Amino acid sequence: MMRALVCNNHQISLHTLAALPEPREGEALLKIRQAGICNTDLELIAGMYGFSGIPGHEFVAEVEQGPPHLIGKRVVGEINIACGGCDFCQRGIPSQCRNRRTVGIRQHPGAFADYLALTVQNLHVIPDTVTDDQAVFIEPLAAALQVTELAHISPDNRIGVIGLGKLGLLIVQVLQLTGADVIGITRRESQKRLLDKWGISAAAYAEIPAESLHVVVDCTGQAQGFEDALRLIEPRGTLILKSTYHDLPRADLTQLVVREINVIGSRCGPFESAIRLLKQGLVDVTALIEARYPFDSIIEALERAAQPGALKVLLDF
Amino acid sequence: MMRALVCNNHQISLHTLAALPEPREGEALLKIRQAGICNTDLELIAGMYGFSGIPGHEFVAEVEQGPPHLIGKRVVGEINIACGGCDFCQRGIPSQCRNRRTVGIRQHPGAFADYLALTVQNLHVIPDTVTDDQAVFIEPLAAALQVTELAHISPDNRIGVIGLGKLGLLIVQVLQLTGADVIGITRRESQKRLLDKWGISAAAYAEIPAESLHVVVDCTGQAQGFEDALRLIEPRGTLILKSTYHDLPRADLTQLVVREINVIGSRCGPFESAIRLLKQGLVDVTALIEARYPFDSIIEALERAAQPGALKVLLDF
Numbered sequence: 156m157m158r159a160l161v162c163n164n165h166q167i168s169l170h171t172l173a174a175l176p177e178p179r180e181g182e183a184l185l186k187i188r189q190a191g192i193c194n195t196d197l198e199l200i201a202g203m204y205g206f207s208g209i210p211g212h213e214f215v216a217e218v219e220q221g222p223p224h225l226i227g228k229r230v231v232g233e234i235n236i237a238c239g240g241c242d243f244c245q246r247g248i249p250s251q252c253r254n255r256r257t258v259g260i261r262q263h264p265g266a267f268a269d270y271l272a273l274t275v276q277n278l279h280v281i282p283d284t285v286t287d288d289q290a291v292f293i294e295p296l297a298a299a300l301q302v303t304e305l306a307h308i309s310p311d312n313r314i315g316v317i318g319l320g321k322l323g324l325l326i327v328q329v330l331q332l333t334g335a336d337v338i339g340i341t342r343r344e345s346q347k348r349l350l351d352k353w354g355i356s357a358a359a360y361a362e363i364p365a366e367s368l369h370v371v372v373d374c375t376g377q378a379q380g381f382e383d384a385l386r387l388i389e390p391r392g393t394l395i396l397k398s399t400y401h402d403l404p405r406a407d408l409t410q411l412v413v414r415e416i417n418v419i420g421s422r423c424g425p426f427e428s429a430i431r432l433l434k435q436g437l438v439d440v441t442a443l444i445e446a447r448y449p450f451d452s453i454i455e456a457l458e459r460a461a462q463p464g465a466l467k468v469l470l471d472f
Numbered sequence: 473m474m475r476a477l478v479c480n481n482h483q484i485s486l487h488t489l490a491a492l493p494e495p496r497e498g499e500a501l502l503k504i505r506q507a508g509i510c511n512t513d514l515e516l517i518a519g520m521y522g523f524s525g526i527p528g529h530e531f532v533a534e535v536e537q538g539p540p541h542l543i544g545k546r547v548v549g550e551i552n553i554a555c556g557g558c559d560f561c562q563r564g565i566p567s568q569c570r571n572r573r574t575v576g577i578r579q580h581p582g583a584f585a586d587y588l589a590l591t592v593q594n595l596h597v598i599p600d601t602v603t604d605d606q607a608v609f610i611e612p613l614a615a616a617l618q619v620t621e622l623a624h625i626s627p628d629n630r631i632g633v634i635g636l637g638k639l640g641l642l643i644v645q646v647l648q649l650t651g652a653d654v655i656g657i658t659r660r661e662s663q664k665r666l667l668d669k670w671g672i673s674a675a676a677y678a679e680i681p682a683e684s685l686h687v688v689v690d691c692t693g694q695a696q697g698f699e700d701a702l703r704l705i706e707p708r709g710t711l712i713l714k715s716t717y718h719d720l721p722r723a724d725l726t727q728l729v730v731r732e733i734n735v736i737g738s739r740c741g742p743f744e745s746a747i748r749l750l751k752q753g754l755v756d757v758t759a760l761i762e763a764r765y766p767f768d769s770i771i772e773a774l775e776r777a778a779q780p781g782a783l784k785v786l787l788d789f
Contacts, residue, residue: 243707251707251732253683305732366570381725390560390568399726406723408698409716411737415568415622418735420728 159209159268160453165202169453176264176272183221183278185230185271190214190450190470191291192460194320194376195260195399196267200457203401204260211267212259215290221275231293233277233426234258250423267453269472279426285433291469292325292440293429299325300432301424302372302395303333310334315368317360317384318375319346321443321467322397326372327355328438335370338363343464349442363387366414372397378404390414397421443467476526476585477770482519486770493581493589500538500595502547502588507531507767507787508608509777511637511693511715512577513584517774521577528584529576532607538592548610550594550743551575567740584770586789596743602750608786609642609757610746616642617749618741619689619712620650627651632685634677634701635692636663638760638784639714643689644672645755652687655680660781666759680704683731689714695721707731714738760784 161170178184191213199206212234218225236256237249244252258273259265281290299322308314312335316327319341327350330337339350339357350357366389373384376398385407388394394416411418432438445466448456453470460468478487495501508530516523529551535542553573554566561569575590576582598607616639625631629652633644636658644667647654656667656674667674683706690701693715702724705711711733728735749755762783765773770787777785 248708253707301732305734390570391565396725396729399729400724403722404725405720406725407717408713408721408723408737411735412713412716412739413737415618415737415739417622417737418728420725420730420732420734422729422732 157269158450159264160211161208162200162210163207165200167200167454167457169451172268175270178220178272181274181276182272183225183275184219185214185216185232185273186219187266187269187271187472188215188217188229189287189291189472190266191295192457192468192470193295194322197457197461199260206260208259209264209266209268210259211265212257213291213294214266214271215281215287216266216271218278219270225275225278225280229281229287229290230278231281231290231426232258232271232273232279233423234260234294235423236263236274236277267450267470269450279430282430282434285430288441288444288469289433292443292467293426293433295322296325296329296429296432296438296440297424297426298322298397298422299329299424300428301421302326302397303329304424305421306370306393306395306419308333308335308370312336312369313367314338314370314372315340315358315363315384315387316372316374318373318377318380318398319343319350320374323372323374324349324443324466325438325440326374326397328353329432330372331355332432332437338368345464352442353439366390368392370395374398376401378402381406385410385416388414388416391416393417393419395419395421444469447471474586475767476581477528478525479517479527480524482517484517484771484774486768489585492587495537495589498591498593499589500542500592501536502531502533502549502590503536504583504586504588504789505532505534505546506604506608506789507583508612509774509785509787510612511639514774514778516577523577525576526581526583526585527576528582529574530608530611531583531588532598532604533583533588535595536587542592542595542597546598546604546607547595548598548607548743549575549588549590549596550740551577551611552740553580553591553594584767584787586767596747599747599751602747605758605761605786606750609760609784610743610750612639613642613646613746613749613755613757614741614743615639615714615739616646616741617745618738619643619714620646621741622738623687623710623712623736625650625652625687629653629686630684631655631687631689632657632680632701632704633689633691635690635694635697635715636660636667637691640689640691641666641760641783642755642757643691643714645670646749647689648672649749649754655685662781669759670756683707685709687712691715693718695719698723702727702733705731705733708733710734710736712736712738761786764788
């Protein structure tokens, strides 16, 4: 028996399922210790992608069945389950596997359940010095690191980050580590307090001159965010898109041509790098914890996570 | 006295002006020998940018007044007149000068006139082995080369070029020189004949599988072209935007994020590289000449250039 949040036809409910997942060949059975709620979960539950099943893809777990050297270890798991055979797998880019399933998102059950079966090669053992509260941020921190994985950030760049939610607040920290001049673009007091704590500049959008930044990272997920970001980038600058968009921006692509701007889309990132930064204490993730709920209160936790400006809501199993 | 095409309030007419342009300090006086009609000229004349003045920015000229070593030389001219003082000029990117004027486009008279005054540092002497008919393509060929100036093209890339007008047909030739597998995306027989002549593959849009190309260059200038191009690019691929857009695409930017696509806007390019390619006979520009008119027939020439599928229309002075 296990508890699981099941989403069906835009309806969610906490079920008790009779059977645990059956690990297939190459998979381990994971007992979830903690999970985090991501905006993607809220979108899936709201029915944006016709999702049904068990959502959840940010988690810390203990290996219950699997290879002997992993039994009892605390692990996190990469969410893209690659086929191993397509051109992207062969090029060493399994996160873009053409036949991928994605934990809690596409064709694979998620982590809002007591147990999860997952390919062993997706697992990363967590060092003892990294707590569960930190480790649950490894997946989004890796996504933040995908910015520097795909874009060359110079230490003398002026960088603005727009959309300072859970992901944006990780991205400003990662970018600050490059030595660049990072500006968190916000008017919200709670976000400014965090930036201040980390020694990162804050500015309101209207305070930043047009065409004045080398790099802008758009984490807003809104059409307006894209337009705002585009306005701030100087010629030959880089616009990094970090969120899927809720709507279709009417993008002034002529601006990209005239100013010769480089736009880089970026998605899932390197887990081992995220683990290293947490181990070295270089990123403050626990400051992003908004609230924590026992898993039995997941419905309430999801409501909390959906409130405007809410940061990370955790689920303890 | 000189002849000049003057555009005023969306009206164009061929005038005889009493005075020649007065070269200012650092400028040469150029006597135009030949000019080419670009789509941008047609857009300016159609009133798209509130333009008034003398259009025209593709030309071959002879230096009539200026530094002694240039007198009598055949030259072409870069179109961006840079201030020399802004951050982009100081970084060696005068084409993105923040205070630039642009020949025949912004705050500087163009080449659809017998004479033009232009900064000496914008001039490039044409080698004797390059004819006027070739040299008049140096400006657009340089713009085509800006693709490889800004994007890294690998010899094993599969590249599609969509929108095979005057510029697209230069871009396929430049890309072919990299050794990449270049596909001109078209159904038009006249374009296919040129591709065939150059040994470049042609395919109809519908024949190309989705997400199958490493690089797509969009020269359509149409919102639909952007959407079409986006569909063809594989994950981690590059979408190069080469035309200003007539309309505002409702861009599915989520696709950029999920597939981690890199979009690169690109504008004016390196003149010396274009001259080298013409000198070495590596690009066939004269095949793009659709028609030629004496300058006195410029109104008729502009009508011809505006016909669908028209290639380069030249003006002989």
